[in-house]
Amino acid sequence: MQKLPKLHLASIYGNGLSHFQWSHVSTMPTRDFIRNLPPCISSPSVRKPTSIKYDKISKPLSQALSPFEFDDREPRPITAQPRRPVMGVPLRVLDKDRVIYMQTWANQPRYTQPMLKLESGWNIQHSKKFSTCALVESKIKKRRSNIKLSVRFDSSKTPKTPPSAGKESCSAAKATPAATKATPAATKASSAAAEKAASGPAMSAAPKKPAVVAGGGAQGRIIAVIGAVVDVQFDTHLPPILNALEVPGRTPRLILEVSQHLGESACRCIAMDGTEGLVRGQAIVDTGAPITIPVGEKTLGRIINVIGEPIDERGPIDTDEFAAIHADAPPFVEMSVEQEILATGIKVVDLLAPYVKGGKIGLFGGAGVGKTVLIMELINNVAKAHGGFSVFAGVGERTREGNDLYNEMKIGGVIKDDYKTSKVALVYGQMNEPPGARARVALTGLTVAEHFRDKEGQDVLLFIDNIFRFTQAGSEVSALLGRIPSAVGYQPTLATDMGTMQERITTTKSGSITSVQAVYVPADDLTDPAPATTFAHLDATTVLSRAIAELGVYPAVDPLDSTSRVMDPNIIGPEHYGVARGVQKILQDYKSLQDIIAILGMDELSEDDKLTVARARKIQRFLSQPFQVAEVFTGHIGKLVKLEQTIKGFKRILVGEMDHIPEAAFYMVGTIEDVIAKSEALAKSL
Numbered sequence: 001m002q003k004l005p006k007l008h009l010a011s012i013y014g015n016g017l018s019h020f021q022w023s024h025v026s027t028m029p030t031r032d033f034i035r036n037l038p039p040c041i042s043s044p045s046v047r048k049p050t051s052i053k054y055d056k057i058s059k060p061l062s063q064a065l066s067p068f069e070f071d072d073r074e075p076r077p078i079t080a081q082p083r084r085p086v087m088g089v090p091l092r093v094l095d096k097d098r099v100i101y102m103q104t105w106a107n108q109p110r111y112t113q114p115m116l117k118l119e120s121g122w123n124i125q126h127s128k129k130f131s132t133c134a135l136v137e138s139k140i141k142k143r144r145s146n147i148k149l150s151v152r153f154d155s156s157k158t159p160k161t162p163p164s165a166g167k168e169s170c171s172a173a174k175a176t177p178a179a180t181k182a183t184p185a186a187t188k189a190s191s192a193a194a195e196k197a198a199s200g201p202a203m204s205a206a207p208k209k210p211a212v213v214a215g216g217g218a219q220g221r222i223i224a225v226i227g228a229v230v231d232v233q234f235d236t237h238l239p240p241i242l243n244a245l246e247v248p249g250r251t252p253r254l255i256l257e258v259s260q261h262l263g264e265s266a267c268r269c270i271a272m273d274g275t276e277g278l279v280r281g282q283a284i285v286d287t288g289a290p291i292t293i294p295v296g297e298k299t300l301g302r303i304i305n306v307i308g309e310p311i312d313e314r315g316p317i318d319t320d321e322f323a324a325i326h327a328d329a330p331p332f333v334e335m336s337v338e339q340e341i342l343a344t345g346i347k348v349v350d351l352l353a354p355y356v357k358g359g360k361i362g363l364f365g366g367a368g369v370g371k372t373v374l375i376m377e378l379i380n381n382v383a384k385a386h387g388g389f390s391v392f393a394g395v396g397e398r399t400r401e402g403n404d405l406y407n408e409m410k411i412g413g414v415i416k417d418d419y420k421t422s423k424v425a426l427v428y429g430q431m432n433e434p435p436g437a438r439a440r441v442a443l444t445g446l447t448v449a450e451h452f453r454d455k456e457g458q459d460v461l462l463f464i465d466n467i468f469r470f471t472q473a474g475s476e477v478s479a480l481l482g483r484i485p486s487a488v489g490y491q492p493t494l495a496t497d498m499g500t501m502q503e504r505i506t507t508t509k510s511g512s513i514t515s516v517q518a519v520y521v522p523a524d525d526l527t528d529p530a531p532a533t534t535f536a537h538l539d540a541t542t543v544l545s546r547a548i549a550e551l552g553v554y555p556a557v558d559p560l561d562s563t564s565r566v567m568d569p570n571i572i573g574p575e576h577y578g579v580a581r582g583v584q585k586i587l588q589d590y591k592s593l594q595d596i597i598a599i600l601g602m603d604e605l606s607e608d609d610k611l612t613v614a615r616a617r618k619i620q621r622f623l624s625q626p627f628q629v630a631e632v633f634t635g636h637i638g639k640l641v642k643l644e645q646t647i648k649g650f651k652r653i654l655v656g657e658m659d660h661i662p663e664a665a666f667y668m669v670g671t672i673e674d675v676i677a678k679s680e681a682l683a684k685s686l
Contacts, residue, residue, distance in 0.1 A: 218286040220245070223266065225278045228434045229480050230256050232284045233266045239286045242326050244307075245269060246285050247278070255291060255307045256284070257436060259481055270436035270477055272306055289324055293444055295451035296321035300389060301415045301422030303406060306429045306437040306444050312406075323451055325443040329503040330454075336507040339571050342459065342514050345381040345640035346374075348555060348623045351580050351650060353540050353562035354572060355514055357459060358507025360537050362467075362519045365544030369556050371518065372405055374544070375463055376629040377555075378516065379414050381640055383423035388459040389452050390424040393445025396438040396469025399430045412629035431469070435480065438473035446504055446513075453511035460513045462505065468520040471498065471530040490529050502537040516542075540564035553624045559587055579647050582654045583619055590616030611659075618653055621666040622675070639670030648672060 218237035222230060232245060238261065239245065245256040256269035272291070293308025298319040303312040310317055342355040355361055365371040379390040394402045406426065409415040416422050425448050429441025442464055452458040464470070471494065478491030486492040505515045517538075521531045541563050549556035569577040589612050593605065602610065628638025649672030652658055658666075658675065665679035 217288065220284045220286070222278055222280055222282045222284060224280065225275055227480070228271045228275060228436055230269045230271055230275060230278065231262065231266055232256070232269055233264075234286075235265060237286065238265050239267060239288075242290050244287045244289065244291045246287055248283060248285050250277075253307060253309060254278075257291060257440070259477070268481065270439075270480065271434055272437045272440065273434060290326045291440065291444075292322050292324050293447060294319045294321065295323045295448050296455075298419055299425040299448055300419040301417070301424070302419070303426040303428055304444070305427070306433075306441040308444065311428065321451065321455075323447050325440060325447045327447065327450065327504065329500075330506060330508050334508045336509055336512075338507075339566060340507075341566065341572060341643070342382075342512075343385060343643045344378055345385055345642070346377065346555060347625050347641050347646045347649075348557045348559060348562075349542060350641075350643045351576075351646050352559050352567075352584065353542055353557075353564040354566055355516075355564070356539055356566045356571075357512040357514055358505070359539035359566070360502060360505055360515045360517060361540045361542055362534065362538045363516050363542050363544070364519055364521070365556075366546060369544040369546050369549045370554050371544055372401075372408065373627060373630055374542075374555050374557075375405075375465075375516070376409060376412055376414055377627040377638075378461060379409075379424050379463075380412070380629050382459065382461045383414075384640065386459045388461065390461040390463065391445050391449040391452075392424055392426045392463045392465070393442050394426070394428040394430060394465055395442050395467070396429065396431045396473060397465055399428075399432060402426075402428050402430055408629075411632060414629065435473045435476035438469055439477050442467075442470045442501060446501065449513050450504065453508065453513050457511045459511055462513050462515040463517075464515060465518040466520050467517040467534055468522070468530055470501070471533070487529050494529060494533055498533050498537065539566065551620075553620060554630075555625065555627075557623070559623060560584060560591070575651075576643075576647055579651050579654065583650055586612055586616045586619060586654070590620075614659070614663075615653060615656075617663055618658065618661070618666045619650065621663055622649065622653065622669070622672075624666075624668050625670065626668050634668075636668050639674070641670045645671045649675070 218234060218239065220232045220234040223233045224231035239258050241258050241261070243258045245258065247254040247256070252273065254275070255272040257272065258267045259270050260268040262268055291307055293304065294317045296319050298317050298321075302310055302314065302317060304317070305311050308317075308322075336358070340357045341350075342357045342359075343350055344355060349355065353361075363371065363374075365374075375392070379392075382388050382390060392405070394405075406415065409424065414423050415426075425445075427441055427445040427448065429437045429444075431438070445462060445464065449460045449462045452460045471490070474494070474497050475485075475490050478493070479485065483492060486494060491497065505513050507513075517534070519531055519534055522528050526532065526535075541561070543558040543561040544556050545558040545561070546556070548558060566572060567577065567580065572580075589609075593609055593613060596604065597613070602613070605613065625641065626634060626636035626638050628640070630636075631638050652672055658672070661675060661679045662682065665675050665682060669675050669678055
């Protein structure tokens with residue numbers, strides 16, 4: 001008879017290195033598992049060396065079984081001696097053809113603590129004589145739940161209990177006199193208690209928490225707190241890089257993201273919120289996954305923070321759709337190679353600096369030149385023209401600006417109380433928050449946008465304000481982690497961090513994400529590594545000019561400084577390209593003549609120059625456009641102009657068909673037909 005090791009029951013939320021799952025699924029065996037099987041087992045079905053499955057056997061194993069002796073004391077770690085796999089421990093014979101079989105490794109560096117994950121339909125019973133653990137099928141099959149418990153195999157020597165070992169013992173498996181007498185009622189009560197315990201500690205306000213992956217629930221303790229950096233010690237299970245750890249019982253939630261492994265089962269984490277009140281020795285729980293946020297239509301019209309919690313005081317987001325903020329870029333086979341123009345309905349953008357679906361646009365503008373209004377109009381037009389959604393990620397900007405944007409969107413009708421009629425989701429990580437939050441909030445917004453693109457097939461507009469703050473926060477995190485700085489003090493992984501995020505913004509066969517990123521240029525130095533790295537990813541630039549805003553021309557987009565990579569006749573067509581270049585030529589000629597006009601006046605110009613100036617002034621005014629979101633304070637009815645109408649209107653100005661129309665008729669109108677109608681109205685009024 002095979003000698004079986006002593007079995008100890010650990011806490012329900014104990015740490016675990018090896019994770020097992022009960023399943024009916026049959027998979028291919030592994031070489032290591034087959035090598036160590038007892039002779040009486042044939043055709044095992046396992047997924048990987050650390051697993052439990054139903055296995056077919058050639059003959060009954062009643063002689064091969066021995067009772068497990070239970071100990072209800074605190075779980076103890078073991079030293080992995082000898083360094084060999086402990087294989088083939090039969091737990092329970094169900095009938096003559098089936099046995100529950102377990103395999104674990106006993107060659108971990110310090111401790112071995114396998115965790116059994118029982119999927120619904122199983123209870124724990126004890127035999128009368130030996131306190132034997134038997135896993136029997138439950139009679140209660142209506143309720144399906146997960147029951148988690150961990151077991152340990154003790155060696156001959158029992159080391160001292162580690163400080164972070166679980167302190168709750170599994171009540172369902174204690175070898176007490178009452179527990180040894182298993183009755184159907186006791187079995188039912190045990191199952192209900194285990195189901196209740198398996199729900200885990202309260203993790204925060206989300207109504208439906210996503211499933212925890214292998215490794216979740218492992219407990220550690222804080223060993224150091226230095227500002228936004230927290231060092232956490234784990235005795236067995238060490239969370240992988242980018243995993244989210246949580247401080248249980250803290251309100252509001254405090255999430256730590258694993259950034260470095262320090263050795264000796266310790267990791268260094270970056271906090272997503274303030275660390276005030278944390279102390280050494282405080283418990284930490286591994287969530288078993290990266291930062292996971294709610295996604296889907298229920299996020300429309302709501303404001304969430306970097307960890308997905310609503311901050312608009314409108315209650316929790318009731319959704320069962322969640323996604324991790326760290327993800328890979330779409331594979332090449334899923335990307336769309338076709339370059340398609342994203343019509344925004346804004347004349348100056350569509351004509352002179354068109355956006356491409358899945359492209360990245362840099363938005364340059366100072367305070368008070370209409371950047372917020374332009375963003376809101378883009379959100380509104382994309383929703384109406386394409387039926388798509390928009391996501392706004394406020395990265396490291398002023399809280400006041402975020403509040404103003406939210407209120408203006410509510411006034412403009414972009415955000416409504418019902419998510420079904422709202423057009424935008426907002427994600428905020430403002431400048432008063434720790435660098436960890438500012439470095440991850442852009443990824444949170446991108447994750448929300450990716451769900452709309454991949455799951456719902458939408459053309460999504462993603463706004464990031466400000467992309468420089470994303471780089472700046474990454475630099476702060478890098479310094480906190482002790483990395484050697486690169487040029488101008490930025491993190492050595494600047495290009496990698498930027499590229500990892502930007503590559504996720506693309507067009508796939510199901511939809512597209514078009515990103516408009518506000519870019520701050522420190523000290524107006526375009527060679528600074530932060531903006532220079534951003535420029536390498538941009539497909540177009542939209543520059544807002546204060547000089548144009550002073551003329552009362554809105555949107556105050558500079559038609560000469562704004563550029564686009566798709567301004568190519570092979571992409572946009574020869575007619576569009578010719579009209580756009582003609583408009584820019586006239587505006588450039590007008591700009592070069594302004595000094596002469598300022599000194600000598602219009603009378604000193606030649607007839608050709610006078611005609612150029614007249615047409616340029618009409619074009620300049622025709623580039624203005626009333627916005628629908630600005631109707632409440634401009635009094636002009638908003639216009640959404642199709643690309644074909646835009647090209648047609650400017651072409652008629654270039655060829656001289658509109659030379660007889662006064663300049664005033666071109667101001668704040670939509671199409672060229674509106675110009676003619678306004679001209680006739682002006683003539684009648686005179």
